[in-house]
Amino acid sequence: MNQVHHNSHALDVVRLGDVQYQVPEPGVLRHVDARSAAVEVMTDxxxxxxxxxxxxxxxxxxxxxxxxxxxRMLLVVDEQRAVKGLVTTHDLLGERPVAVSQARGLKPAELTVADIMIPVxxxxxxxxxxxxKASVGDVIHALRHIGRQHALVIERDEPGTAPAVRGIFSASQIARQMGIPPFVGDVAKTFAEIEAVIGA
Incomplete structure (x- = not known):
């Protein structure tokens, strides 16, 4: 490639010879440890x-x-893209659908996601x-403290504006990126397995 300089521009323009374009690698997750930056395990x-x-x-x-x-988690949103709640596999496969259906005199098949979701x-x-400013270890401890395998990350564009969901943390994704085999179990067991690896 030969560089061509233009005094009127701050950037140097290059002429292309043989060149390829880059494409993302779907499904490839970067390996992390407890000291890695938290954003490395956030779904952006x-x-x-x-x-x-x-x-x-x-x-x-x-x-x-x-x-x-x-x-394993879905955001529940309305037609205006407003977040109304979220639902996880734990919510679907746990006791909540049965408890709600019995309380309302309905069959589980008659329930909608609004009946069992975690409200916003x-x-x-x-x-x-x-x-x-956080590390992966910080995220793991925070998720364990709140007793959930998922949490949202929010940001505000300007002071006084409504927050927007910017990212998602998932304990199962963190485990995969740390090289921990897939697991199925309750929240306590999930974090016990992760923290055993990081020596927490």
């Missing part, structure tokens, strides 16, 4: 589209959506500002 919604569903979706369709998208006012979240 500026780069990866959020997996979302409407509040009216029946529970059997929610399970299918998770399988098809290869995720109960969602645990961290600010992007704090996340940028």
């Amino acid at each position: 919604l500026h780069r990866v589209p959020a997996a979302t569903i409407p509040p009216t979706m029946p529970l059997d369709k929610v399970r299918q959506a998770m399988v098809l998208r290869g995720v 006012e109960s969602i645990e979240a961290f600010t992007l500002r704090d996340v940028l």
Whole structure:
């Protein structure tokens, strides 16, 4: 490549010879340890589209959506893209669907995601500002403290504006990036396995 200088520009322009373009490598996750930056294990919604569903979706369709998208958590949003809640595989496969259906005199198949989701006012979240200063170990301890395998990361463009969901933390993704084999179990067991690896 030969450089061509233009005095009117701050950047040097180059002429291309043989060149290839880069493409992202889907499914490739960077290996991390407890000292790695927290953003290394955050799903950045500026780069990866959020997996979302409407509040009216029946529970059997929610399970299918998770399988098809290869995720364990879905954001529940309305037509204006406002976050109404979230739902995880634990919420779907745990006792909540049965308890709600019995309390309302309905069959589990009649429930929608709005009936069992974690409402937005109960969602645990961290600010992007704090996340940028945190480590993977900090995230693990925070998730264990709140007793959830998922948490959201929010940011505000300007003071006084409504926060926007910028990212997602997932304990299962953190485990994969730390080289821990896939696991299925309750929250306490999940973090016991992760913390055994990092020596926490």
